[in-house]
């Protein structure tokens with residue numbers, strides 16, 4: 001298959017950048033994939049593992065070779081990266097397409113507009129809703145995005161050719177692409193991803209610090225394991241997300257706290273009817289979600305079984 005693009009540069013070769021690099025190489029979307037980062041050891045490991053073709057520790061040199069740039073660093077670093085990268089690209093005759101994978105979009109849009117004066121036409125912000133509690137290039141996988149959603153947040157200023165290329169890139173990883181506004185993205189992700197991570201971290205931290213700490217972990221059942229898996233996620237990544245999505249996350253925490261307070265009241269007053277209503281509503285919603293997950297997993301198996 002002929003490559004859709006010649007050289008892709010991945011800035012930040014960790015779980016997501018490494019997984020995208022693998023998928024772009026194995027699907028033949030990009031003829032060459034380069035890495036740029038601040039830790040030479042993980043870039044060299046990326047070459048050794050066959051994740052990237054080569055790497056550079058010089059940002060200007062790396063950008064000069066790139067037709068497509070993907071920023072895959074932690075969220076706050078991604079904003080700083082845009083502030084460094086955009087002025088270097090503005091000086092070029094033909095600007096490469098730039099995209100990202102960060103979990104929050106509002107701070108990146110703000111950084112881009114502040115640096116460029118408006119949204120740069122060839123900057124397409126994006127976010128794959130796929131990953132895990134693991135991090136680093138060693139954890140990267142070519143099939144990480146198969147049958148998962150990727151949200152793009154295009155704006156009217158965006159160049160349609162750039163948007164179409166970023167859409168194609170994600171399709172070639174096996175993902176399903178949906179468009180959303182930046183504000184809707186940050187509100188939805190605050191509720192469905194950022195809030196659950198805050199709850200998991202808070203619960204594990206509270207229990208670990210309680211006098212019963214050791215016993216609690218010794219006798220914890222599967223439910224505790226399922227609920228708290230994401231508390232093993234990278235603390236730096238989640239600190240960045242909490243800061244970058246502060247206002248939407250605060251709203252989600254406040255709404256949830258109100259709900260929890262109502263449940264507390266029901267427990268305190270032995271309001272059996274109210275508890276039953278809450279638990280039944282939640283069970284129905286979770287069962288429907290499980291059916292959706294099952295359909296997605298079947299679609300992923302089918303995609304992986306298809307000849308490439």
Ligand SMILES: NC(=O)C1=CN([C@@H]2O[C@H](COP(=O)(O)OP(=O)(O)OC[C@H]3O[C@@H](n4cnc5c(N)ncnc54)[C@H](O)[C@@H]3O)[C@@H](O)[C@H]2O)C=CC1
Pocket residue numbers: 011012013014015016017036037038039042072073074075077078101102103104127128129130131132133134135136137234237241
């Ligand atoms: N882990 C997950 O499940 C998901 C993460 N994301 C987002 O993707 C981005 C990357 O996350 P992961 O791949 O999980 O993290 P990671 O920790 O595995 O990778 C981050 C990479 O960025 C590099 N990096 C950090 N600071 C840098 C700097 N100043 N200059 C250059 N490189 C730097 C690190 O060396 C590392 O290679 C984050 O913005 C995260 O919010 C999005 C979807 C899922």
Ligand SMILES: O=C(O)C(=O)Cc1ccc(O)cc1
Pocket residue numbers: 102103128129130131132133193230
């Ligand atoms: O580990 C999990 O279940 C996740 O929730 C992964 C994840 C982390 C951050 C994102 O922005 C998107 C997905």
